Amino acid sequence: MDVSHDQDRPGPGGLWDVVVIGAGFSGLYLLHRARELGLRTRVYEAAPDVGGVWYWNRYPGARCDTESMYYSYSFSPELEQEWPLEERYPSQEKNLAYLRHVTDRFDLRRDIVFETRISGAVWDDEEHVWTVRTDTGDEVRTRYLVTAVGCLSTPSKPRFEGLEEFTGELLYTSEWPEDADLTGKRVGVIGTGSTGIQSIPEIARIAAHVTVFQRTPQYTLPANNHRLDPDFVKDLKTRYREIRERCRHSAAGTPYPVPTRSALEVPEEERIAAFEQAWERGGGRLLGTYTDILVDEAANETVAEFVRRKIREIVKDPRTAELLTPTTYPIGTKRIPLDSGYYETFNRENVSLVDLRRTPIERFTPRGIRTSETEVELDAVVFATGFDAITGSLLAIDPVGRDGLTLQEKWAKGPLTYLGIATAGFPNLFMITGPGSPSVLTNMPTAIEQHVDWVIDCLAHLEKNGIAVIEAGARAEERWTDHVGEVASRTLYPMAASWYVGANIDGKPRSFMPYAGGLGRFRKICDAVAAGGYPGFRLGDRETEVDIDFGAFTPDIPTGVPQP
Structure with missing residues (x-):
């Protein structure tokens, strides 16, 4: 749709409707959707160009670990038809080229300020406005502040x-x-x-x-990266809409086949054959061969030992093979x-x-x-x-919310959010794929689109109803954080000292930060919150308790899409 260039300038009093921090996958899509809503939007990006993680990470061998057919936006059928799919796993250069193409195709560049880092933000509770400071010394005022800083960017x-x-x-x-x-x-x-x-x-x-x-x-598992067969690509593009819908409602944001049997209920010979097939195919599918690999230690050990044997077979020197062989945490x-x-x-x-x-x-x-x-x-x-994953870039901004509360103070013992989108005490602040959302356990573009679409629909609701302020309730935040922890406790994830729990950063409080319940279930929960009038949020002077049983939602995981 045509967008008035009046949106390129702030409104009366120099007030923007939306300020977005970051011009990677999240920030670009947020800008596109905010424009469609008619909101005056400005994006700030520290790099001299778009791309986010794909701008900065130019190291040798840098490549995405999600297949190129699904590591892309789904909002534009025209975009997905015109963009060439060449390799199974896209390189850093290809991902950066893609995001530059999207930026120019949708004329997004004119609303992005490059080489400018956000150094702070303060909420004004009387005017219902965020004042955002940049490292160049400028200040901008905005009604809504959205962080699109990425999970792996600090x-x-x-x-x-x-x-x-x-x-x-x-x-x-x-x-x-x-x-x-x-x-x-x-x-x-x-x-x-x-x-x-x-x-x-x-x-x-x-x-x-x-x-x-x-x-x-x-x-580590073999990628088996290769050039995509043109006939496969042609066929896939005829079914893109159906495939995208499967991705949206799957656990990991991809249309991979879903297992139906336990690793412990099949004969060892059959199990090993399935592992061998997944190993040869390449990619992360080995972990999805059976239902219980990430929830049962005995099932997990069957896969872990399979990979250990592969290491011993591949690495010729026995001592080096021993040093390369993991034994202290589940695969x-x-x-x-x-x-x-x-x-x-x-x-x-x-x-x-x-x-x-x-x-x-x-x-x-x-x-x-x-x-x-x-x-x-x-x-x-x-x-x-x-990286200081998931929370590092948010805490680097360290916004100051209601009553002078800083995010550093709020999250001193670990992140607290409602739906990974908002945190109590910080009105009109939205986080894209923040802690408490599926984020890094999913295909990121699919998770990003879900979050951005939810935020934009929420802003549309606020604008339509003349509501100036929205804020996560403390009780809703507590319930959601408990649910995130409870779901994680039913998996093997907490058994590893990983960056998922902040173990790679000295002094960082330990908690499992992503939501392990799957993107399909998460989407249902978020949709239920929106459909119910945003229970758990304070809208203006009205706040309602969360009457939703988060654990009652079952994931919707379709199957059956063939892979290259």
Whole structure:
């Protein structure tokens, strides 16, 4: 629809209707939908271009771990028909190109302020307005503030003694310089999460030598990335609308077939055959072969031991294979990376592994890294140390809500939200895929569209009814947070010291942050809240108790879409 360019400017008194923080998948879609509603909207982005996580993470081997057919917007049938699908798993470059294409196709760039970071926001309870500060010293006022900052966008940068003495290059995967060149260099890589697992094989191909510093061994599954068959793509695009609907109501935002049997009820030979088939197919489907892999320790162990055997088969040196083999947590309870030859990389003569549990890093030196056992001479060190996930970027803004309450104070013992969308004491503040939503346990674009659509429908309700303020109720927030924890407790997720619980950040309070009940169930709950007139929220002077039994909703998980 045509949008008046009057929306490009604030209203009377310099007041915007909506200010959005971030121009990745969430922020771009939020801007598009807010325009459709006729709201004056301004987006602020710290980077010089759109893309969010796909702008910053340019490290070698950076690739999405959701298949390209589903890792995209579904709001525009024309967009999904015109965008070419080339590889099974899209690269960083392809994802960034896609988001740039969306930005230009829907003329979004004119409402985005780039290279501007939000440094704070304060709620005015008398005027019902947020005053938002930028790092350039500007202030803008807005009726609604929406955070679209992403779940993995605040890098974790651990400190080491002597770091400033090192004379070589220091590179962070989350802020990878475009001119970085590791050809022929002695490279140390610290961190073996998803980022390290993707980058290490690529670095090893060009470096003189790579030393991998591993704290915790990871389960990782082969991606089996490949070019998509044009006939498959053509057929898929004829059924895109049906497939998208299946994604929306599935547990993980994808149309993968759903298991129907327990891993423990089938003969071992049949179970192993199913695992082998999933391994050869590639991707994360191995964890979805049976119903109970993420809820039953014995079932989980059948998959974990299968992967351990694969590691021992692939890695030729028995000692290195032992160091790479996870044994201390259930498979899938940390984010499961997809790799392209990760374990095989340790068969190269120019790759060595340092086990930080046995020989920890003591300090950096001018020439490299000293462990408790030896000094490793290096020309460059790559930090693949992950992110302050889910809450880090929100707390970095640290908005000040009602009665001077800061978000840092509010969440001192862990995040509290209602539906992962709002938090009590912070009126007219909406979070896209915040803590307490399915977010990182799902296909992110599908989860983002659900959240954005819900927020836009809520704003439409407020505008239509002349309601100036909406705020999550403290009781609703408490009930939802309890429900999130209760659902997680029925899974194996809490058994791992993962970034899902904040374990990778020193001093971060431990709680399982995503909602593990599935996107289909979450969507039903959110729809019920909206249909019921937003119980649990304070709308203007009216607040109602939550009369919804969150646990009564069952997920709607359709099956039957063939995969490439």
